[in-house]
Amino acid sequence: MEEVNLSLTAGECNKAIELIEDLYNSSYTDNEVRMLRASAHGCVAGISFFPLVGYLSTRNIVGSEFWMAMTEYFPSVSQTDLKAESGWYATDALQAVLDTGIVEPVDLQINPGTNNVGTQVASHRIKDSNGYLMFVSMSTIGAIQNRYGNPTNEYKKLTPLPWSTKAAMAETGCSYASAIVNLLDGIDETQTIMQGSLKNTMEQISSTFGELIDTACGYGCAGLTYDGAVGADAECTYSASECNPCPLKLRTRTSCADDAKSACAAAGIVRFINLHPFGWPDG
């Protein structure tokens, strides 16, 4: 595992993945292996920890500027660069870093039946995992926005994200919405241990978007527009309160395929991003 750390120092992300992947998938995996696997995929996803923390600490990210900042910091051209995909794999690993003594009920598990069973409940994971999940989620958000939003030179979107209804929801859209709720979970779990300007920035993100995203989930399940008007999605007929706060299942990036509420909630988040004043601005 020292070799993985040394490879990641040299920026040899793929070599680090090769070194850790077999151990991660084996029965000998443990939390240290999972964290290393997350860092190896985080490397591909474009995470360089100290520059990223410095960027977040010094940039005044207010409201909709957050989405532009993510687009700027985490560029991605296409699936061939594997940046969003690496964010997914890093998320899988981090969600499996359970706290001591936790035995997760089946309905809260992520990737059941594997050697790395995760939990949808952020408080069941260790703080290191939730801390790093914030940055991994940011990388996923930025990469997907770059690929599908056709951003301008000022990092605003020219194309609305396509997953604005349950019918249009796809795995990528679900993972995008999942990354947003995971980011907010990560901030909530690590607020008490962060300090300084990084804490200020993350608290600002949480306070700005925490309730708004939960409301967006509720509107999504009820088929309402981003501002609560009817007629956004005929397939989603749940009551808003069933999805406010956002469904736990949405923390699983693949949940939309077999869970209608998650798909509806995710669509509500995408409508928020596309249209809300605090969403990703148009270019």
Added chain:
Amino acid sequence: MRTVICVPAVILIFVLLLTSFQSDAEELHYYYRGARATAMGGAYVGLADDEQALFLNPAGLAGNDTSVIDYAPIMLDVSREMYSSYSDSSLLDSFDFDGINKLMGKNLYGRFQFTPNLIMPNFGAAIMMDAEMAFYANNKAMPHITFGWQNTNGIQMGTGFSLYGKRRRPRSGTLQNDIRVGIGGKYLWRRGGYRHVPFEKLLQINKGTSLIKELAGNYHTGMGVDFGLQVIQPLNKGFVMSFGSAYTDVGNTSFGGEPETQMGNFSVGTALKYYRPAFSITGAFDYSNIAQDVEGRQKMHYGVELQLSMLTIYMGINQVYFTTGVGFDVWLLRVMAVTYGQELGTDVFQDGNRRFMLSIDMRAGLF
């Protein structure tokens, strides 16, 4: 003679067979770094024939037949990256995010040691003042940082004596075969140590100064005991073979839980010295940290010393890394410059750290 050689050889083979070849631990930390021992690749336990015996094998004090006071022995030890980073002033200007990121992959290490001592026949005493700092950072995606900040001060005393009750050197000047034992004790106060910085602490880095204070902690006291054994066997005219075994910091010297524990170091070694009037040449081998869970090659030390009148040249292998040094001994002043390598990883050749040591020693004979 046969018994005298066989017993240490059996001990050496025995401990080698028992040695674990697993590797979970990282860098081995030494309480004392002597320039001469370091220049010889860390091989000294069998040789133990100068003031360093007080720290490394107290049995060697029995072989001392002069009284000397080293009143200003200063040792400065830095890693190559520390030197190059210091030369690039932008790297050490600020301990903020950009500053730390520039240091990723650089193994910064620095140590200062001041050990004034008095060495007499059968006895030695020293004051220890030691300060170390280290910053090892890997993995730019999720930093894995070891931060070292350690101060150790204290007093050390030791005694060594011959089991045969012989003088070290009869008036004829020839060495006789001998078995020596020694015991030493130290009373120390220490703060800090080498700590892996948890990821959650990285979310708290602002300017870094509070992290240093937190990791350094407060001073706590500890007491340690050392045992030593040395067997001297002259072979024929000019050749002397010696075997040694030492257990320093028996049972580990702890400091009340906060500062880093000084791990016990059980070592065995052998040396072969050839004396001529104009020069002497010594070869030595040590197998150290026997009880520690590190890869076997990290415990191996080989060294050669060529001593001329005022000039001494050293070469060796410390673990798997080349060491070399040169010393000048001019009456009351002794200066040594050494370069050596130290493994920082769990296995050899994984993360070698090249270091440079300068030792300046002012001394005076007493009687």
